[in-house]
Amino acid sequence: MINNNDQVHGLNTNKTRQYEAGLYLISTPIGNLQDITFRAVEVLAQSDLILCENTQESQKLLSRYNIHSKYGTYNDYNHKIALNQIKQLIAAGCIVSLISDAGTPLISDPGYKLARDLKQEGYHVDAIPGPCSLIMALSLCTLPTDSFYFGGFIPKTEQARRNFFQKASGIHTTLIFFERQNRLVSSLQIALEIFGDAQAAIARELTKLHQEILTESLSSLINTLSTRNIKGEVILLISNATPIVKEDEMDELIIEMLANKMSVKEIVSSVLNIYPNGKKNQIYRRANELKNQ
Template sequence: MARQQKSDATEPSPTAIDGLGEGRHLRPGSKPAPGLYLVATPIGNMGDITYRAVEVLRAADLVACEDTRVSGKLMTRLGLDRPLSSYHEHNSERAGPELIKRLKDGAVIALISDAGTPLVSDPGYRLVKACVAEGIMVTALPGASAMLTALQLSALPNDRFLFAGFLPNKSTARRKALREVATVPATLMFYESPNRLGESLADMAAVLGPRQAAVARELTKLHEEVARGDLFTLANRYADAPPKGEVVVVVAPPGEALPLGEEDLDDRLRAAIAGGASVKDAAALVAAETGFPRRDIYARALRLSQAAPDSTP
């Protein structure tokens, strides 16, 4: 009898990996604890769904998703049949309180996005914030993420990075947003529409200069592609040839001091000012790109501005 008890105690969990411990595992027919489950779904390859994600989706009372048509196809491919409820940017104020009410009544709700990890560029954080305020249990099931996958494949520094989501649609607003992050000492990451990719890369080149970058698309799918090069080269590549599929743009952080001559510095300053930057912002951008002291670059930009009456310091 003692030997039998010892055997049961040391039997490995189906979800355990040697040396990595165990997570919460649902036994057949069991029910998860009531609460909100943030479930990552595949970004392309269906093989990237996790065992735990399938278990929770199978046991959920409700699956909240961005688009019920997209998520319905996912559930069908997984052989699952659970109620779906739409929760997205345009209905979150109405749908959120309804989900909170069901959660407070003891429901198990899984929140998923159309693809990847929920709460990345979607309104799910509002629901999480409301759950926390109400004392409702929230947990996350990690999985696929286009952002992190692109960072891994970019061959750019990944010790520090800033995910900036989607840039504005219009060039003026886009360049303003880029100037706000231009001096951040980290790799920059953006989601972008394939139809705007060429214009967006051109604005990045004008504001950020010839930094190294990577354009990752169709990640984990059959036609996965990662194009690498400086921003000017990538902007030319996609200027008249918008790609297909979801796109992530990864841009290197500001570099070390470069062996540039005075004419090169002046050209960069003129380009920044022509792109709409003030003298102060242009100097900050070029200083960040080249590693030269900001004070010296500002003095140079000021001289250029005084020689061009239309420029504003």
């Protein structure tokens, strides 16, 4: 786990201490390396061991801030071995830091089991807050921010994605997901079927030169992105704050509008204003059926 074949007893435990021995969960930049807090740099510099998701990625950050602490890899596969070694280090008075490739550790990244097990055994665990891509995306997307649900990564297979979105459709708030670029349009198409033509947003390349946030309806996003070559991981946000209209409620609404001599086109527009998550084609079809009856 420790880089360069260093052993636990080979670490320098005589550094000047400002922080209590323990595990520190440190948020790192999500793109722009300047987006790191003074305290994060300070703790990393005082760390006896830095646990990384990917040492090659982390080395760029550590080099940028002239941090020479020992570092090694931590993941779910080496958890048991790492746990015992980290407990020895903390017991010896060491500071151990955990960082992910980008953003806040434990958020769809390894580390939960490590923090949980150390905390349960009475070891000191703390966090140094900082960048988090899903919060930045939520701040910039102009969708409702009073509450939100984070669902993590969208599943790979089509049926799993369909089930995933169907379950999320019962959560009436702004929904946030991570998605791979090669599956984005397909996921948007499935979301359109389940959520209707809801307002949504995609955020990508956050804090980088080509940062992009698009907020449109799901159908518009599909049209916009279908011919584009999207790079990198994407954050998908869907506004699901308004419950999807029930058929009997929609029928009553349409019948009332027909009685007021409204055209089918006017009815569709009015129903969508009341229920933004309604499906335009479904409303149009039902309005014609009731009109003919």
